[in-house]
Structure formats: C-alpha cells, structure tokens
Amino acid sequence: MYVENLKKSIYELIVETSTNLPKDVRRAIAKATQSENAGTRSAMSLATITQNINMADTQVSPICQDTGLPTFKIKTPIGVNQLEIKAAIYDCMVLATKNGKLRPNSVDSLTGENSGDNLGSGTPVIKFEQWEKDYIDIRLILKGGGCENKNIQYSLPCELEGLGRAGRDIDGIRKCIMHSVYQAQGQGCSAGFIGVGIGGDRSAGYDLAKEQLFRSVEDTNDIPELAALEEYVLENANKLGIGTMGFGGETTLLGCKIGVMNRIPASFFVSVAYNCWAFRRLAIKVNPDSGEIMEWDYQEGDKIDFHRENQTEDDTDAKEVISLQAPISEEKIRQLKVGDVVEINGMMYTGRDAIHKHLSTNDAPIDLNGQIIYHCGPVMLKDKEGNWEVKAAGPTTSIREEPYQGDIMKKFGIRAVMGKGGMGARTLEALEEHGGVYLNAIGGAAQYYADCIKSVEGVDLMQFGIPEAMWHLRVEGFRAVVTMDAHGNSLHKDIELSSLEKLAQFKDRVF
Numbered sequence: 001m002y003v004e005n006l007k008k009s010i011y012e013l014i015v016e017t018s019t020n021l022p023k024d025v026r027r028a029i030a031k032a033t034q035s036e037n038a039g040t041r042s043a044m045s046l047a048t049i050t051q052n053i054n055m056a057d058t059q060v061s062p063i064c065q066d067t068g069l070p071t072f073k074i075k076t077p078i079g080v081n082q083l084e085i086k087a088a089i090y091d092c093m094v095l096a097t098k099n100g101k102l103r104p105n106s107v108d109s110l111t112g113e114n115s116g117d118n119l120g121s122g123t124p125v126i127k128f129e130q131w132e133k134d135y136i137d138i139r140l141i142l143k144g145g146g147c148e149n150k151n152i153q154y155s156l157p158c159e160l161e162g163l164g165r166a167g168r169d170i171d172g173i174r175k176c177i178m179h180s181v182y183q184a185q186g187q188g189c190s191a192g193f194i195g196v197g198i199g200g201d202r203s204a205g206y207d208l209a210k211e212q213l214f215r216s217v218e219d220t221n222d223i224p225e226l227a228a229l230e231e232y233v234l235e236n237a238n239k240l241g242i243g244t245m246g247f248g249g250e251t252t253l254l255g256c257k258i259g260v261m262n263r264i265p266a267s268f269f270v271s272v273a274y275n276c277w278a279f280r281r282l283a284i285k286v287n288p289d290s291g292e293i294m295e296w297d298y299q300e301g302d303k304i305d306f307h308r309e310n311q312t313e314d315d316t317d318a319k320e321v322i323s324l325q326a327p328i329s330e331e332k333i334r335q336l337k338v339g340d341v342v343e344i345n346g347m348m349y350t351g352r353d354a355i356h357k358h359l360s361t362n363d364a365p366i367d368l369n370g371q372i373i374y375h376c377g378p379v380m381l382k383d384k385e386g387n388w389e390v391k392a393a394g395p396t397t398s399i400r401e402e403p404y405q406g407d408i409m410k411k412f413g414i415r416a417v418m419g420k421g422g423m424g425a426r427t428l429e430a431l432e433e434h435g436g437v438y439l440n441a442i443g444g445a446a447q448y449y450a451d452c453i454k455s456v457e458g459v460d461l462m463q464f465g466i467p468e469a470m471w472h473l474r475v476e477g478f479r480a481v482v483t484m485d486a487h488g489n490s491l492h493k494d495i496e497l498s499s500l501e502k503l504a505q506f507k508d509r510v511f
Contacts, residue, residue, distance in 0.1 A: 001291070002290060003084060003291065014092055014093070019061055020063075021056075022280075023304060024217040025193075025298075032254060040249060041245075051448055056447045063280060064276070064394055064443075064445075065392035066145055070124040072124060075131045076129075076130055077131065104118055108120065114466070116466075135285045136286040137283065139214055139283040140283070143273075144276060147188040147276040149400075152272050153202060154180075155269055158176075162503040163179055172270075173198055174510060177258075182240060187399060189420065191243070191277055193257075194256050195273040197261070198260040198270055199269065202269060208260075209272055210273045213273060216298065217254070241499055246495055254277065321479070322336065324416070326347055326372050326415070330435035333416065342481075347474055348373070348418070349473070350374045356408060359412070366460065366472070369414075371413075376394065378391070378393040392450050395418065398421055406426050406434075409430055409431075415435065415436050419441065421440075422490065423438055439483070441480045454476050456472065456473060460472075
C-alpha cells in the first residue's frame with residue numbers, strides 16, 4: 001500500500017507542478033501587472049500570461065509546452081528506501097507523459113532519438129539527501145530549455161560589456177548578476193527569476209544557483225549582505241527596460257535569490273540560473289509510513305486575482321489588429337512594420353531544430369511558399385478516435401534556428417516565422433532581401449495558443465519525435481507581434497542597445 005500511495009503522491013506532484021503555478025509566483029506576476037502601463041506590448045503580454053495561467057489551472061493542462069528536464073530534490077529520514085522512491089518516480093514520469101501532463105523531452109545526445117516517455121540516461125534528475133526529520137520532502141522543478149539556455153557563469157575577475165571590470169568582491173558579483181539579466185533579454189521568457197550561486201567549482205556553483213530557485217520568492221536572505229544585494233538587483237534590473245518578452249517595459253525581473261559557498265583560491269565563479277515567468281516548482285511532505293501527502297509547499301495564501309484596475313478586457317484594443325492568412329504575398333508582408341499586432345487565421349506549420357536542419361539539405365514535405373513556420377514543439381495526444389489534438393502549444397526560443405532560418409525562408413518561399421525572443425543579423429538581412437517578417441508570440445502561453453488551434457490537419461517527419469515533427473495546424477485568432485520586419489527593423493536589436501545603455505549607469509561601485 002505504501003508504494004501505491006507513494007506513486008499517487010508523486011504523480012500528483014508532477015501534475016500540479018506542470019499545471020498549477022505556485023502562489024508566491026502568482027503574487028509576483030500580479031504585482032507586475034499592476035506596475036505595467038496599459039495599452040503597451042508588455043501589458044498585452046502580461047494579460048495573455050495571466051489568462052494562460054488560469055486556463056492551465058482550470059483545464060489541468062501544462063502551463064508551458066516545454067516541461068523541461070524534471071529535477072527532483074528529495075530528503076529522506078534514515079532507513080527510507082530511496083530505490084523505491086526512484087522507481088516510483090520513473091513510473092510516474094511515464095504515466096504523466098502518456099497523459100499529456102509532460103512533453104516527451106528525453107533525447108539521446110548521440111542519435112537524436114526521443115525516448116518518448118521522458119526516461120533515459122540522466123533523465124529525470126533525481127538527487128537524494130538524508131536528514132533527521134521524520135518525513136520525506138520531495139521538491140520538483142520543471143525548468144524549460146529556453147530559460148535553461150540563458151543560464152550563465154562568470155569567472156572573476158572579468159570584463160563585462162557595459163559595466164567594465166568585475167573584481168573578486170561583492171561589487172564584482174553585483175555586476176555579474178546585473179549583466180546576467182541584460183544578456184537574457186527576452187529569450188528566456190522574461191519577466192523572469194534568477195538563482196545565483198557564489199563560489200564552489202563550476203558544477204557546484206550551478207547546483208547552488210538552481211538550489212536558490214527552491215526558495216520562496218518572498219523570503220529574506222539570512223546573510224545581511226546578500227539580502228541587500230538581492231533587493232538591489234530586483235530594484236535596478238527593472239530599470240533596464242527589457243520588459244516582458246523583451247518588448248520593453250517596467251518589469252524585467254520578478255525575483256532574485258543568492259547563495260554562497262566556499263571556493264579554492266584560484267577560482268571565483270558566479271553562476272546564474274535563469275528561470276522564465278512560468279516558474280514551475282512545488283514540494284510535498286510525504287508520510288514515510290503511508291506514502292501519502294501530508295502538506296504542500298509554495299501554495300500558502302489566498303487565490304490570486306490578476307485583474308488590474310486600468311486593464312481593459314483586451315490589452316490590444318488600443319492597437320489595430322492585422323489579419324494574416326497564408327499563403328501570404330510579399331506585398332502584404334512588406335506592409336507590416338515592427339510593433340504591428342497580427343492575428344493569424346488558416347494554416348501554419350511547426351518547425352524546430354530538427355526540421356530546420358533537415359530542410360537545409362532536403363526538400364520540404366509540403367509546399368511552404370507563402371506559409372508561416374511556427375517555432376513550436378507542442379504537447380500532443382490522440383483522442384479516442386485516434387485523431388491528434390493539441391494539449392499545449394507555446395513558442396520555443398528562435399535564436400537556435402539562426403544558422404538556418406534565412407536560407408530556408410529564401411529556399412522555400414516562407415513569408416513569416418514565429419517564435420519567441422527574436423533572431424539575429426543573418427535572419428534580419430534575409431527578411432529584408434526576401435520579404436519576410438518575424439512574429440513574436442507570447443512565451444509560455446501554451447494553453448492560450450492551444451485554444452487558438454482548431455484542428456490538426458496532418459504531420460510530417462515524425463521520425464524526429466513529437467516535439468520536433470512538422471505539425472500542420474489550422475488556427476483562428478492566433479495573435480503575435482511583428483518584432484522584425486522586411487525593412488531592416490528589429491525591436492530585439494533596439495531593446496538590446498537601449499538596455500545596454502541603461503546597464504552602463506550601474507558601472508560605478510555600489511557595495
């Protein structure tokens with residue numbers, strides 16, 4: 001009975017972590033919605049984010065389609081069988097994936113093959129520790145790839161763009177943390193949270209940084225110097241103007257937590273673990289005799305009301321919404337400009353890393369002339385009739401496709417690509433030459449966008465696995481913002497330059 005109860009408890013933890021955002025995180029997002037100016041792109045993004053949070057909760061579906069590499073941190077009383085807990089976690093991972101609560105994310109690094117059930121060498125991550133308390137503490141974080149790729153580690157002393165030299169002291173640490181927020185821009189689905197690890201070796205530093213993400217957003221550091229530094233970073237990182245999704249705005253960072261450990265004389269690392277707004281981590285206290293849940297962590301407090309006094313029913317109502325339906329002509333695309341809000345109706349096709357690599361050397365399985373490619377790895381399940389349905393479908397970070405994107409657009413006549421975080425100079429040049437645009441969808445809004453997908457019309461290249469296949473999607477009212485246009489303009493480039501100028505104001509010593 002213990003094992004069955006344990007499996008039930010762990011499965012519930014996985015489902016809740018994927019679908020129900022912690023209340024301390026909700027309170028941080030609610031505060032951000034109050035501070036953002038109405039009618040802006042960031043206000044629109046926050047309105048979409050809060051709607052998505054409520055939809056995921058109500059429908060018990062993933063908040064974000066990228067359920068990441070699940071990491072369990074477990075503390076057990078002496079005498080508890082840790083092998084039983086590990087076996088239970090494996091069974092629950094398989095079941096949660098089968099039921100669409102997790103996306104199959106475990107990929108063989110050598111063959112590229114997706115295991116399909118989230119199990120494989122090193123996945124999930126499970127870390128045990130013994131303690132003298134009389135209950136089992138199980139903590140889980142689902143950290144997606146977009147924010148994981150914006151983690152960064154500094155070796156002091158070093159030179160930092162905009163900030164100059166960072167030395168081996170607390171002020172040098174301050175500069176590194178500020179720079180870490182700047183370098184993430186909107187690619188990690190800002191507004192975000194950061195955990196910082198000072199000291200250790202390279203691997204221990206990152207472990208310490210990720211450990212900080214298990215702290216409550218609202219706690220206070222026990223070390224006065226670090227408490228002051230956390231407060232400083234949270235206040236001043238929001239002066240960089242990066243904003244939600246990197247669109248510009250008042251809120252760039254929602255939380256900063258810092259830990260410290262000893263180091264060897266030759267090394268001084270500052271490690272930063274960046275987490276997106278979809279900050280999915282929960283914890284349960286489990287009875288070691290029955291396997292049942294005794295208590296939940298991070299869910300204290302009342303239900304969060306996301307309503308903002310100056311929020312309209314639709315935060316895009318102040319802007320004209322331009323309808324796009326593929327195939328789109330070059331003439332129509334060249335009429336679009338940075339800042340335009342578009343609404344897609346009709347067909348679009350998903351394409352991520354494997355698809356872009358494939359298209360660079362192979363023909364497309366369908367005619368892509370005038371079409372829209374969506375950088376997305378959805379969560380997909382078959383219904384009782386055997387038809388595919390979309391369970392979660394937010395955008396992935398686009399910059400990974402930079403080596404391929406421009407050439408593929410020109411090769412196949414693609415007129416629009418959509419993802420999050422923007423793309424680089426090569427793609428921008430191709431957009432101007434070819435007549436194309438980049439559309440920024442709202443990162444993490446997997447339920448909001450899944451609701452816009454009315455049917456799955458087909459799928460190609462399934463050999464790459466569900467997240468990497470090319471899905472043919474019929475959509476209605478699928479909204480995004482033009483952030484790179486066919487005239488050489490890039491909102492991402494503009495925000496990066498302006499935030500670098502603002503970063504420079506924090507060059508002088510503070511601590």
